[in-house]
Amino acid sequence: MSDLPSSVVTGNITDAPEPFDSSAKRADVILYSQDSKKFYVLKSLLCLASPVFETMLSSWKGQRSDKDKSDVGMPIIPVEEDSTTLYNLLLLIYPYNHKPSSAIEICFGTGKAARKYDMDYVDKKIRELVMVSDILGKEPLRVFAIAMLLGWEDVMKAAAYTTLGVPLRSLGWCQELELLTAGDHHKLLQWRFECHDAVISWLSRQEGPSLTSRPADAFKKLAAATLREELKARGCPRSSALINDTTKATLLQKTPGSSVSTFYDILKKLAEGIDQASSEVRGHPRSRHVLTWIYRYLLILNAIGAGWSLGVSQLFNEMHLCAPGASWLYNL
Amino acid sequence: MSVDPPSPSPGTSGITDAPKPFDSSATKSDVVLCSQDFKHFHVLKDFLSYVSPVFDTMFSSWEGETAGWVVDGKPIIQVEEHSTTLYNLLLFIYPFEREPPCNIDTCVEVAKAANKYDMVEIDKKIREVVRKSHIIGDPLRVFAIAVFLGWEDIMKVAAYSTLGVPLRDFGWCQELESLSAGKYHKLLRWRFTCHDAVDRALTKYNDTNFLGFQPFHKESKLSGAASFAVSLLRSNLATTGCPQSNVLLDETTKNTFLRKYPVVQRSSLYTILESLEATIDEALSKVCKRC
Numbered sequence: 001m002s003d004l005p006s007s008v009v010t011g012n013i014t015d016a017p018e019p020f021d022s023s024a025k026r027a028d029v030i031l032y033s034q035d036s037k038k039f040y041v042l043k044s045l046l047c048l049a050s051p052v053f054e055t056m057l058s059s060w061k062g063q064r065s066d067k068d069k070s071d072v073g074m075p076i077i078p079v080e081e082d083s084t085t086l087y088n089l090l091l092l093i094y095p096y097n098h099k100p101s102s103a104i105e106i107c108f109g110t111g112k113a114a115r116k117y118d119m120d121y122v123d124k125k126i127r128e129l130v131m132v133s134d135i136l137g138k139e140p141l142r143v144f145a146i147a148m149l150l151g152w153e154d155v156m157k158a159a160a161y162t163t164l165g166v167p168l169r170s171l172g173w174c175q176e177l178e179l180l181t182a183g184d185h186h187k188l189l190q191w192r193f194e195c196h197d198a199v200i201s202w203l204s205r206q207e208g209p210s211l212t213s214r215p216a217d218a219f220k221k222l223a224a225a226t227l228r229e230e231l232k233a234r235g236c237p238r239s240s241a242l243i244n245d246t247t248k249a250t251l252l253q254k255t256p257g258s259s260v261s262t263f264y265d266i267l268k269k270l271a272e273g274i275d276q277a278s279s280e281v282r283g284h285p286r287s288r289h290v291l292t293w294i295y296r297y298l299l300i301l302n303a304i305g306a307g308w309s310l311g312v313s314q315l316f317n318e319m320h321l322c323a324p325g326a327s328w329l330y331n332l
Numbered sequence: 333m334s335v336d337p338p339s340p341s342p343g344t345s346g347i348t349d350a351p352k353p354f355d356s357s358a359t360k361s362d363v364v365l366c367s368q369d370f371k372h373f374h375v376l377k378d379f380l381s382y383v384s385p386v387f388d389t390m391f392s393s394w395e396g397e398t399a400g401w402v403v404d405g406k407p408i409i410q411v412e413e414h415s416t417t418l419y420n421l422l423l424f425i426y427p428f429e430r431e432p433p434c435n436i437d438t439c440v441e442v443a444k445a446a447n448k449y450d451m452v453e454i455d456k457k458i459r460e461v462v463r464k465s466h467i468i469g470d471p472l473r474v475f476a477i478a479v480f481l482g483w484e485d486i487m488k489v490a491a492y493s494t495l496g497v498p499l500r501d502f503g504w505c506q507e508l509e510s511l512s513a514g515k516y517h518k519l520l521r522w523r524f525t526c527h528d529a530v531d532r533a534l535t536k537y538n539d540t541n542f543l544g545f546q547p548f549h550k551e552s553k554l555s556g557a558a559s560f561a562v563s564l565l566r567s568n569l570a571t572t573g574c575p576q577s578n579v580l581l582d583e584t585t586k587n588t589f590l591r592k593y594p595v596v597q598r599s600s601l602y603t604i605l606e607s608l609e610a611t612i613d614e615a616l617s618k619v620c621k622r623c
Contacts, residue, residue, distance in 0.1 A: 145513065168499075169524040173517050182476060182516035183508035189520075193500040 013038055016083060019098075020090055029057065030065060030076045031090075037083040038076075041090060049093045050117040053077075085109035092122045102133035104142060108176075111150045127152050136162055145176035148184065160188060164195055164278060165238035192237070195278035199237040202277035203228040206270065215255070220266050223251055227270065237278050239271035346370050350415060354422055356404065363391075364408045367415040372403060375422060383425050384449040417441040424454050436462070436474065443481050459483055471497060476507035479515055491519060492620065495526055496576045523575070526619050530575040531566060533615035537608065538562040557593050558604050564589060565608060577612040581605060 013032075015021040016039040027040035047054040057075060064073035079086065088100040089110045100110070107130050114123040130136065131154070136143050140162035147156035163171060168189075177185070206224035227242045234241065251263070347366070349355040350373040361374035380387040394407075401408045411418065420442045423430045439462050446454040462474075463486060471493035478487035494502075499520075508516070538559050568580045590601055 168520070171517075173514060173521065175514075177514040177517050178512045180513035181509045182511035182513055183504060185513035185516045186502065186504055186508050189499070189502070190504070 012036060016040070017087060019094070019096065020087065028074055030074050031086060032076055032078045033083040033086045034080055035082045037086075039083075039086055039090065040074075045093055049122055050119045052117045081109065081113050085113055089113050089119075089122065092125050093119070100129065102129050102135065104130075104135045104139065104146065107133075107135075108146045108150070111146070111152070115150060123152075127155050130155050131158060139172065139174065140166060141171045142174040142176055144188070145174065145180050149176065149179055160191070161238065161275075161278070163188070164192060165236050165241040167234055167236055168192070191281065194281045195237040196231065196235065198277045198281050199231060199274050200228060202273055203231070203270075206273070215259075216262055216266060219251075219255055219263055220270070222254060223263075223266060223270055226251055227274070237274070239274040242274060243267055243271055347372060350374070351419060353426075353428065354419065362406055364403050364406045365418060366408050366410045367418045368412055369415050371415040371418075372408070373415075373418055373422065374404075374406065379425050383451045383454055386449045413445050414441070417445055421445050421454070424457050425451070436469070436477070440477055440481070443483075447481070459486055462486055463489060470503060470505060472502050473505040473507050475519065476505070476511040480507065480510050488620065491522065492576075492616075494519065495523060495616075496574055496579050498572050498574055499523075522619075526575040526616055527569065527573065529615045529619045530580075530612050531569060533611050534562050534566050534569075534608070537611050554596065554600055554604070557589075557596060557601060558608075560592060561589050561604055561608055565612075575612070575616065577609045577616075580612065581609055 013036045016033070016037045020027075020039040020041060022038070022040055024040040024042075027042060029041050029043045029046060031039040031041055033039065043057060047057060056077070060075040063076045065076055066073055081089065084101075084106060088106050091098050091100040092110065092114075100106070107126055111123065111126050113119075114126060130143065130147075130152075136155075136159060140159045144156055144159035144163060147153075147159055203224045207221050207228070226247055230242050230244075230247050231237060236242065248267070251267075252260070255263070347370045350367070350371045354361075354373040354375060356372065356374050358374040361376055363375055363377045363380070365373040365375055367373065377387075377391055381391055382388075390409075413421070416438060420438055424442065424446070439458055443455060443458045446458060462483075471490045475487060475490035475494060478484075478490055564585050565580045568582075568585060569575060572579060574580070586605060589605065590598070593601060
């Protein structure tokens, strides 16, 4: 374990924000963030959350704080994470009611840290956080990229389906794309086209000769045709994008005076059918856990062996090497 | 690269002569390159020194005495390249009249070797061959390769060629794995910009037409023909998504257009088609300049 950075000596270290400042009750370990903040935390909680910390703390030979009441002082663990990441990570470990930030950068940072320290349930919590936050809808491609890098298969899948609702040309560039390969992007694109075709053919089948001349059947036929045109024009094979205010208004205009509730029922069924059709494209994703394990093994080895000197770029390289999340895409 | 020979010592049956003109009969040759698959290339030191600072440094450090293995009194240098790569690389270096390799894989391997040995001029020669020959079979692949090798000129040509392929016909290739998704994304964005630029240029062409700014369309029939052609092209653009004149103005479109106006003089119809083609290409070249 490397010595603390020189800033400790020069004294510009500060306390972490509450509730991890020096007033923290029963704290018995200090985590020292990359930007020189001291987090006073509970060893037992840390060890419970992370086997990596458990191993490390079971035989601590590194630096300790000055002796005071106890005879040895608290272990000081320098970590690579900055204080924002560490703060949010600890919030997820502690049973406090503070909500950690759901900003995508922070989720990415804490996600990486959770992976690194092998914190399975924290990782799961972050994934849940991402799934319910609005970032999925705002920047689906970015979330997709991040989820792929972190091997979050469920998030990746959700993000991939969300990208379908956004026109191809509106999917914005983001820094994280530089960490994926063009092959990954290409597969997402080709998968999108397959979903497109699947939805088109499903909608065409709904337009088939209806047996009755009931208004409901006629409406279904008309709606399917309208949605198919919308799909051709916008290229978004997702019900939320196809059944929008414009298409709804067009449909209601074309069939005035009929029961609106029936129409909404039909539209709802069409929406389900559309999303079902794209979810059936090349079956269900399966994961390749082996890769995830190799990747984790590498990280732990690196973290312990190299004394936490694992650089961010190296971390990314290794992630890329094993690309745990990529398996979902490769199975498509 | 090292001066040591491959593990089986020279003279064993595993080692063969390189194909002509680099076999042991090569006149004046004074050094032997041993390829990865154990073929001996008898070459001239001076040629290598001239094109490659790497070889130059190596030879000058020898100072007359040569450690290691020797064949026919010539020192052996073990290189990492396969004999096919080495053969083609040497063909680029030697002033022989030889057919350059006609396949992109060989060109890539040769270019990698040329980069490794710091052969700047040879790299230029290879680019020239790639650009001139019609080996741009899969433009996306060539794009990825060009980005990888830092060939900006080839990259532009390849990017332009990708416009002729519908997005969903883009094939996967191994090289995409060495390209970043960000670059790929930018290629897509650029494609959409081209798409919009061409669409705008066509619409504008139509508008100017109706106002009668272009003298040869003054007659109402020609004006109608021009706007029909524009609508054909725009619908082609919308269905294929390929903003390139040779895709939009394919034979089918041309024939549809010509058949629609049997009574109008052919030459005026061709003038319309040509000016449309020029409009598309001009719109594209403006976007290309900015990319």
